[in-house]
Amino acid sequence: MGKLFREYGPDAVDAAVEALNGGGVALLPADTVYGFFGRADVKESTERVYDIKQRDRGKPFGIYTNERKVERWVVLNDTARLLMNTFWPAPLTLILPRTDAVPEWFTGIETVGVLTAKNPLISAVVERVDGPVFGTTVNYSGEPSIIRAEDAIQFLDKVDVMVGDDAVIVYNESSTIVDCTISPPAVIREGVVATQAIRDVIDGLHIDFSRRR
Numbered sequence: 001m002g003k004l005f006r007e008y009g010p011d012a013v014d015a016a017v018e019a020l021n022g023g024g025v026a027l028l029p030a031d032t033v034y035g036f037f038g039r040a041d042v043k044e045s046t047e048r049v050y051d052i053k054q055r056d057r058g059k060p061f062g063i064y065t066n067e068r069k070v071e072r073w074v075v076l077n078d079t080a081r082l083l084m085n086t087f088w089p090a091p092l093t094l095i096l097p098r099t100d101a102v103p104e105w106f107t108g109i110e111t112v113g114v115l116t117a118k119n120p121l122i123s124a125v126v127e128r129v130d131g132p133v134f135g136t137t138v139n140y141s142g143e144p145s146i147i148r149a150e151d152a153i154q155f156l157d158k159v160d161v162m163v164g165d166d167a168v169i170v171y172n173e174s175s176t177i178v179d180c181t182i183s184p185p186a187v188i189r190e191g192v193v194a195t196q197a198i199r200d201v202i203d204g205l206h207i208d209f210s211r212r213r
Contacts, residue, residue, distance in 0.1 A: 002027070002159040006149075008121045012163045016121075017128045024160035025049055027152060028125070029168035030064075031117050032091050032175055032192060033137050033145040034152045036159070037064070037125065040073075040106045040132035049134075052158045055141040060106065061134040062093050062113035062175075064126050072101050073132050074114050079202065080180040086201050089118040091175035091192045102132055115175055119168045137174065147172045182206075 005012035008029075016026040016037070023042040028035055036052065038045035040063055050057060063073050067084065070076065074096035076084075083094060098112040106112070115135075117123050126133050137145040138152050146152045149164030156162050176193040179186045186206035187195050199205045 001157045003161050004153075004156060005161070005163045005165075007165045008163060008168050012161075012165075013121060013124045013128075015161045016125050016163065019160040020045075020125065020129045020133060022160075025052075025158075026125075027138060027155055027159045027162040028121060029119070029149075029163060029165055030122050030135060031089075031119050031170045032173055033147050033169065034149075035135040036138055036155075037122075037133055037135045039129070040102055040112075040134040042131070043103075043105060046106060046134065048158075049136060052155065053136065053139065053141050055136075058108065059141075060108065060112065061136040062115055063102065064117055064122060064133045064135045065114050066116050066123065066126055069126070070114055070116075072099065074098055074102075074112060077180060079183065079185050082201060083178060083180070083185075083198070087193055087197075089116045091115060091117075091171060092198075093175045093177040093189075095177065095179040095181060095188075097181065106134070111181055113177060118170060121163065121165075121168055145174060179208075 026037045036049045093113040093115040095113045171192045174191040176191040177189040184204035186208045
């Protein structure tokens with residue numbers, strides 16, 4: 001059974017960082033919903049989360065990062081930079097070509113989604129973990145995302161560390177996903193950041209919800 005922290009604090013951050021740097025899995029409140037977190041360059045960590053979620057391997061996880069680290073994991077273009085500068089740290093996931101620091105087996109394709117976090121828990125973990133940190137919603141595949149610790153605790157025996165602090169969550173809704181590998185880019189999932197807000201920044205924005213990830 002994983003170690004449980006009932007609220008965010010330095011000890012909880014230390015435990016999450018230690019778990020992830022050791023190749024483990026942490027269950028943490030992100031800006032949007034509760035998430036499973038691990039190292040995108042540690043296959044055991046990645047496979048554990050796929051197994052926990054009962055998720056199709058053809059649906060890759062996103063990578064949490066920050067503006068200082070993002071170019072370690074993806075190749076930025078002008079569109080992505082504009083969206084980052086306009087919206088981050090709001091929950092906006094950008095799909096971009098991955099660098100060699102993100103293993104091919106992690107996505108099975110040449111691209112990966114990157115996003116950042118506003119809350120201090122995820123921000124601190126991302127900054128202190130040595131490699132790329134993936135995150136994905138806490139749920140079984142196809143079921144609703146979890147926004148309360150009392151619901152997330154069912155997964156405690158499947159992770160190394162859990163922080164159950166509902167106060168950390170800001171939005172109670174998933175991130176918006178934009179494919180920045182095409183021009184103009186395409187919104188493939190609408191979440192917290194409204195499509196119209198992105199249209200106000202990007203001319204000719206496409207909408208393609210058939211590609212939901």
